[in-house]
Amino acid sequence: MQVSTAMSIGCAASSPLTQTRVAKRDRHVACGAPRPSRAAKKRQPLSSFVALAPQQLLRNTFPAGCSRSAGSARTAHTVAATADGLGICEYDDTLLAFKDHLSYRWERFQQTLASIEQEAGGLAAFAQGYEHMGFTTAEDGTITYREWLPAAQAVSLIGDFNGWDGGRHPMDRGEGGIWSITLPAGSIPHSSRVKLHALKDTGEWVDRVPAWITWARAEPGVMGAKYDGIYWDPPPEQRFGGFQAARPDRPQTLRIYEAHVGMSSTEAKVNSYAEFTRDVLPRIKAAGYNCVQLMAVMEHSYYASFGYHVTSPFAVSSRSGTPEELKALVERAHELGLHVLLDVVHSHISNNIDDGLNGFDFGQHEGDNYFLSGERGYHWLWDSRLYNYDNREVQRYLLSNLRWWMDEYNFDGFRFDGVTSMLYHHHGLQMEFTGNYEEYFGTQTNVDAVVYLMLASQLGQELRPDGPPTMIAEDVSGMPALCRPVAEGGVGFDYRLAMSVPDMWISMLEDQSDEEWSMNRIVSVMCNRRRGVEQTIAYPESHDQSIVGDKTIAFWLIDQEMYTGMADDGTPGSMVVARGVALHQMIRLITLGLGGEGYLNFMGNEFGHPEWIDFPRDGNDWNYDKCRRRFDLADDGLLRYKHLLHWDVAMHALEEATGFASDDHLLVSSQHEEDKVIVFERGDLVFVFNFHPCNTYEEYKIGVRDGGRYKVCLDSDAYEFAGEGRVPHDWAYFSEPAGSPGGEGNFNNRCATITLQTVPARTVQVYEKLLEGEAEVDSPCWVAVRSALDA
Template identity: 25%
Template sequence: MPSTVTPHSLFTDYDINLFRAGKNFRIYDKLGSHVIEVDGKRGTYFAVWAPSAKSVGVIGDFNGWNRSSHPLQARWDSSGIYEGFIEGVESGTVYKYAVESQNGDQLEKGDPYARLWETPPKTASIVWDTYYEWEDGDWMKNRYQHNGIDRPYSVYEVHLGSWKKNEKNESLSYRELATDLVDYVKKMNYTHVEFLPVMEHPYFPSWGYQITGYFAPSSRFGGPQDFMYLVDKLHAAGIGIILDWVPSHFPNDAHGLAQFDGTHLYDHADPRKGFHPDWKSAIFNYGRNEVRSFLISNALFWLDRYHIDGLRVDAVASMLYLDYSRKAGEWIPNQYGGNENLEAIDFIREFNEAVYRDFPDTMTIAEESTAFSGVSRPTYVGGLGFGQKWMMGWMHDTLNYFNNDPVHRSYHHGELTFSLVYAFSENFMLPLSHDEVVHGKGPLIDRMPGDEWQRFANMRLLYGYMMTHPGSKLNFMGGEFGQTTEWSIERGIDWSLTQYKPHATLQQFVADLNAIYRDTTALYEYAYDPKGFEWIDIGDHQHSVLSYLRRGKDEQDVVAIIHNFTPTVRNNYRVGVPFEGTYEPVINSDDEQYGGTGNYTIKATKSAPSEWNGRPNHIELTLPPLTTMIFRYKAPAKKKAAKKQVAEKK
């Protein structure tokens, strides 16, 4: 058995003061378990915050889970931290904290700062480190070129445990995903992946949103270094990684944060503030400084130790409002009598400030479903400080529109155009996420009306509209090839469908559309700025046709987009354009290679010098059925030459 506990500390007074002030955002370097040497003897230093505990010890295989053999010592400074060094305890040791509460309850708790946990249903923590020899130096050095606000974001949302199953219906490991997933995301031309929470969680069907191990990737798929290997390979392929992060609530599992020292240490004791009625879970106490240190240091931990490129913060709306999902009398107003959670708002702002101060080339994204003002605006102008916000209104309106039979769409035209009324009020991301294909909603393709051909044509049209609309993009796994059943973490997505032409051609269309989006600066340079968007014709509801321009930073960097939302062919359809010259086709979703009719070849079209749609020039087209078309402007050669001569003279 390893020796008894030796008094030792990694903390300075400065560390403690920062922690107690809610400002220690690298507290993971001190709290938790750390293999070190003390006086030439190797072992593990343990430190845990449990201010109301009567006593705390370390139990594990190394001492036969004996609660009394290895007690930790409470620090003298009333910080509530228990600590100590146990010689002979090495990496890989399974342990928990034996906590005795003031009323005598004997608790066994996992380490809130553990880097690795046993694979569920086991619940103990494991002594581990996060050392890894990274090979992504080039990516990290140039990451700002991938993560800037004027860069393309086409995000593939993935649940690692169900993206692909092996022949035994088992989830792939991190290292297997580092081949299969990386190759696929690169083939599909996505710029980023977003992982549903990878942090350790005891209940697999929670999809990762009920976290107990905030500092550990789930051991279901491998260890910390295996997950780092996956990150490394994604970066080598030029793909950024966004993690779902859940600071909004935590589960009440006995081995987790709930009642950690016998009290509501991490949450509020009053259920009107501390209990989440939707998820039957505990809500963090954002006004407690040590909890703020825990949460913000956790966010920075993933950016620091795992080279993550962004965090998508889950359920922000539930954090912002004290009355979220509550009836009258079930919530407590703030000090001014309002329903805003002022402590949570302050916490969110500080979180974003810390992320962008220490990792300015990363991105934070809010899943926020209300009209709360300034979610993606800087904190110095009163915003919350996120880089982007999910555009939930766009998603609801768009899917409602597509659910209509085309014969009725003329009466719902405003459902498509309304999003542009507020499109630039935030830095919006357009999400077709996992939430749209669960809980009885069915797969996206089931929202599409008509026979099989029309359903797939509508899916191509949906993606064409999404990828050309202002904002960044997110698409959940399976949608890209027309998954036909609701997502299930037990089955995963049905890859066998891709052997069939309608699914394979849709998949190819999405891959090509992603490539066009990445290569077309007009589609992303002004993604969040009205300079980048201009209606050509907003009002052709009778034909259910929409047309608009997207613009890049160069004055002549222009693409024209036309959508025909009905299966009716529109002949001799005029579209006003801003410049004289040729408009070259970039993509036509009705092409045969994408499962379209292939009956309408779209060629480069020279503009006619006559006014249309209030513009001095126009092009005349045949609009195929249920189609998105993109045209890129090409200036006349003589004008290009003249512009070059002027530049040379200057």
């Protein structure tokens, strides 16, 4: 028996039996190939849930034995409805130790809900604040404007329509500090500027952008121009024609394309909703994504905030166009079958006084304010203001904001930004979560914010009972039951982002060569979640890793050769580029296959976008050159970027054909440190990753759960993906029995084995079992992949 010539790196092999194999040096990637320089900064420690060994986290969800019928199987995600908020304890009895806290937050939720129902007749009606607040138009055309500002001594409406004369249209103070004025029909022209003119108790008059304004704009071309509210009431011929396309059902596996409309052009400019609709939506569909998440839609005066320092929550970002153009974008996405999510920011708001909601803080007490007072109302790291979630008018404002985006723009759901900051009074700052449940439930928990999030989830269920909006939480803490239904006592999100996964990849790329990578670490971090109970969205990188000062995965791998070594001129290319392309492909697929129940990619990273994002600012002379997406690089047949794009298309096509990424069956049968090989099953597929930089294995045995014939259905070594074509696609591998799982002499606790002809270094292959009567020429899934590539 010949054994690998590679040195043993890290811990001992995790497989119970030594592999029989022949190892050889790979022909296109040399051992010890140079890699990009490391950044000087040190990343924060990884956050995790509960530190469990992979075998504790991963179990076969099928009944005992190895037989199964063809097709995927999924666990029924039942709801343990509760009258006391403790239904979540049926899934996690550790929570029983915190039942007093859970019962308290449930009582707070029920009390708030009952109070809202008494006041407004129900949560759905309560969340229609935009039909009463801000600008509304009656059937006879009269215009009424209302604003909540209890701290004001006097208020008037000003704008182009009255020559900005604060004395012409004073408003009347009503119950609860709501000011109002009614004007004759036609008094305010469409698309004209408006503001609130208010007197503070200090005697100072100030002008403010209306809190409920639906469009706001700064004067184009004027540096430092302040934002004005824009009265938006277009004539019929300028209005969007109405939503006709049906909203697509939520996909079984969300494959999310995270997109920023403004930077989506290949040109150095701010892109428009119309151009995104025409140019980018078809790309998203063609690449195999089934969901688009739109960032930076809520108006934000500071472009470089990436849309996270919102100034006007109800307003569409005017940099990219009008409300009507955004509606057309959503409609076209639905026509293409794309689920559309809004990146919503309710965790904080810009501290900008002149241009946004923070201008309504006159120093009044919290009962009359959108925000908490003093240090409690200020996020020192983000330099932003924090909402008072226990205030009834704030609840009305934020819940109405969610309904506004659903009703007016037909969004299918939300990605909630900064949820960790909401959940805790310490906002997750200077806090390393270890998974100890005492970190989640106690005096540090912001129950007011938790109750608001429960109300938001409940609102979605009531508004769309047959297809509630998708709710995704950006939470790094791992709070238990965040993604369980409100009816059980959970917070009600559908998914959380698997934020430790990109941290792991960047940490390994920054601090280690891939020769040093630990297979156990990859598996442990990928699988460290409450699988079967709470769903996660996995991603190798997002917009966070693309911002100037950080690096994308492609840049970590290929560095400066992104500029000089990506020509596909018929030559093998450099070892750095070959290594980078190979690992980029493997990282993305193992994240999709092992890391969660859904997947996310930031715009451009599907083809290894070569540069970081640097918004126009004073430090770069207000340059837009690095605030765009170079889609033209992926379209250029003479560049290697196309291979990365083709791989992305292929893995999504395979997922679409099989649904593996959301299948309940997930089992890691081998994580071999010496071989640098990970083998796992997801759904009906078997994934074989060889991370070894040098060793290609021949006659390599792996375990499978079913006897039968297996064929490769995806292969990163295929020519289509810049590979060398060493894995035969016309072979069918016949299984051998392996005895009873766990029994003496059994291989990797599986019922059967197959021996693969070759497993090339730095490649991944996916195998599917052929059903009776299926031809052996090409696997059905490989045919689906080929069809997607040909399209």
